[in-house]
Amino acid sequence: MAKFSAIKQHIYRKIASGDWPEHHPVSSENALAEQFSVSRMTARRALQELAEEGLVVRSKGSGTYVAPIKSQTSFMAIRNIADEIRQRGHEYSAQVHVLRHERATAQVADMLQVREHTQVFHSVITHCEDGIPVQVEERYVNPEIVPKYLRQDYRQITPHEYLCAISPLTEASHVIEAVTPSATVAQWLQLDKAEPCLRIQRRTWSEQGVVTYALLTHPGSRFTLGGHLQFTAQPHSSNTL
């Protein structure tokens, strides 16, 4: 293993284990260089990459600190929620509320591009981080593309992991909105009913067509979406500040 990678893993484990909670100072470049018998630049590379990955924050003159843990997802990168939670050093668990086939309503049919009343798969799962619900995932799946969807144990594997293996993603669309959750969803998220939630409607395609239509609901108080763009100066582009 590369030396800088070994240093990254050492720090990652300190954070994941709870030894270094958020805001805790991380060893300096010089201290790590000494501890691992490497150059400061090698230690620095490890810290820089951890900063790039959001695990630590760096402050010139002050030091490196464990980053505050946020449920922030870069929605540009559609990721496995279990991996995100584990990467933050927390424990993932899931509660499955619904897992059945049923006739598609007009809206669901429209989204999945199947005929109304066609049988589709329907699942509702609450994803938890350290036992705290962070997302209710309601999902409709096209049975022709993923015939064995209902046969998986979604307490052991997320729909993401399964669907990714079965049918690689070629396309996705998102609609992001602020909503008041239904009483049921509020209950699953352990919320006061009036709390605003961020809801992502997501459709995904594979080469065979629309695979899933999902509604992902997150409590507003503990979830954000982030993104970062860079632009060239394009005369025709209408960017706003």
Place this chain on the structure above:
Amino acid sequence: MAKFSAIKQHIYRKIASGDWPEHHPVSSENALAEQFSVSRMTARRALQELAEEGLVVRSKGSGTYVAPIKSQTSFMAIRNIADEIRQRGHEYSAQVHVLRHERATAQVADMLQVREHTQVFHSVITHCEDGIPVQVEERYVNPEIVPKYLRQDYRQITPHEYLCAISPLTEASHVIEAVTPSATVAQWLQLDKAEPCLRIQRRTWSEQGVVTYALLTHPGSRFTLGGHLQFTAQPHSSNTL
């Protein structure tokens, strides 16, 4: 500007202008080092960061190549809200609530990357479509980059139009969240206080640095963000459905 940043921008412009289309070879570390009179490690850092940002792909022994182009979501395409409203065939109007300079709080200073208590420009504007408020825009602006920001009439021209003309955008970051609006913002949006809102925190950069930090608050009942992605098949990418 740091030397590695200048190299990044050079390459970025080559790609953005079309000079170097996707899969085109990028100058090697050694070639860039010679061209820019820097060390190979400095040139290397520029290429590494571009690779990190997804603009180029690197192959040991082979070289660096322009990455295949991926779609960007429409809501990441930052547009002039007045143009959007007019494009829908509706009438745009604005109410200006705040337009002044004031000392930056710690959070605003952090976002604008100025020292705390530095004087910054602050504006709060409600944007209306056919008389109905659709967005409250609270914005902090760096006076060094846009010294005449306060002197404009923002009932006649949006901050976007002005800022775009003054300081072309090079970079933007977004955080999207669901919030309960403050009483004041709820009033400006003509909402029942409990209604959930979608809030976008946006920072934008020009070549001189961070230009603005904006909080854009939309009523959840009449605003969504949309986007559509297409993916290339990437072996390392962990996409979810």
Place this chain on the structure above:
DNA sequence: TTCGAACACTTGTATATACAATTAACCTTC
């Protein structure tokens, strides 16, 4: 007690150098 300068320590940028690992082109042999 307060304030400012000095100092120590930190991260940030940069250079020169060295060796490792991989790829692709070229040349020679069959």
Place this chain on the structure above:
DNA sequence: GAAGGTTAATTGTATATACAAGTGTTCGAA
């Protein structure tokens, strides 16, 4: 023409060194 070896060029990792810029602590003077 194909195969294999060599070579050159590339990226990857690492070290030592130097200076710049920022933060936080300490100490002395007012």
